[in-house]
Amino acid sequence: MEQQIDLSDFLTNYFEAKHCTILSKDEGQIHIQLTEEMDKELMNRPFYWHYIKKIGREGEPQVLRLITDQEKASEPGEWIHFGSPRLHQIINKLREKERYTRLFEQIRTLENTPLYPWLVVNVKISYRGVQHKDEVFSIGLQLLHGHMTLNMMDFLEDMPLERSISDYCYTLTPMIHPKSGFLRIQNVLLQHVQKQDNAWAAASIKQLETEKVTLKHFYEGEMDHPRYLEELDALEKRFKPTISFQVINGGIFYLTHRQMDQ
Template sequence: MEQQIDLSAFLTDYFETKHCTILSKEKGQIHIQLTEEMDKELMNRPFYWHYIKKIGREGEPQVLRLITDKEKASEPGEWIHFGSPRLHQIMNKLMDKERYTRLFEQVHTLDNTPLYPWLVSNIKISYRGAQHKDEIFSIGLQLLHGHMSTNMMDYLEAVPLDRTISDYCYTLTPMIQPQSGFLRIQNVLLQHVQNQDNAWAAASIKQLETEKTTLKHFYEDEPDHPRYVEELEALEKRFKPTITFQVINGGIFYLTNRQLE
């Protein structure tokens, strides 16, 4: 399974949707002029904006330079990657404000045109252990015939969408209920996880056992010491391998009958 979301494309879409200006975009770098709203959301400058408003002046939103290529991480700017605080911040904003939606493809037609229901889910898979890794997938499931697309956001980039249906268009009733559809999407991602090399999990368990042996040595005379129990729990939390799934956002999209890859 491929189709992990391209981070650079995702960030570009995100900031353009928020009406920010992309000043420049090179390989591994995005230069963004924030709006006042996005500056307030992302840049943590409440005192600046409070002062500006108090004296009746127009504020100056900051420019954000994001580096998505690890090889350029030493260049001026902020390196953003899966697992970085900045990306978590953006994901949390999406989850808080735009988690679910219902949109219609905009169609200019004088003929009766059916729109097919698609369940779209953007989902983050987090691998936690001695090392951390995140993957983000965008999957769409047509709720009439069950066709699935594993790069849905890439496809939707070129589709004009609105919250209201176009004239002469009508929606088709789903044959697959959204709950059942989401289980199909979940099964695809579970299969993806099962196909991954689990060497990272074995390495995490090995490191956990090593750390527990070392800790036990320090408390061998006081095995019931509260501090020992506390540190043991901390080691388990830090090194025990876990995999979690988190829905970032999604919704029902009504689209014309095009064949998706």
């Protein structure tokens, strides 16, 4: 499977879609001027905005500097990575407000132009055990011929998209039902997971068994003690290896054929 979505590109697309200004984007860092709306959504300053509105003044949205390169994590700014609270916050906001969308490529034409239906899904895969790891993938499936693109955000990044269709354009009827298309995408992700090195899972199981032996020794003769059962359950949740899939958002995108030529 191709490389997972680049975090810097994901963040840039997210903030630009929210009408924030990207002040700079150097290697390993993104400097963002937030809008008032995004400041309220992400920066947790309700008292500031309440006070500003009360005295009738214009507020000053904050500037956010995100560090995506771990080697620069000690520099001024906020280190953001797969699994970090800030990224979870952004993903959760996407899930809450923009779980599903329907967009059309905008073109200027005087001829009847067909738009091809694409199912686009952004998915997070989480690996949990002794160590935690997250991956984010952006996959597009054309619902007419079944062509699949595993880095869909790269194609959509500079494409003009709106909620209304352009003049003289019309949509083609999908040959593949979105539900069936999603199952195809799901199978690709499952194949990706099955190809991963499972050493992390083996290490998690080994650590779990070690912790259980220690716990049993501590509660010897009291295996039915409520505290023992509670701690045993906590160990299972902490160390038992699990893999979960979370749909961040998705939708149907209608695009011209030329945009997706390989």
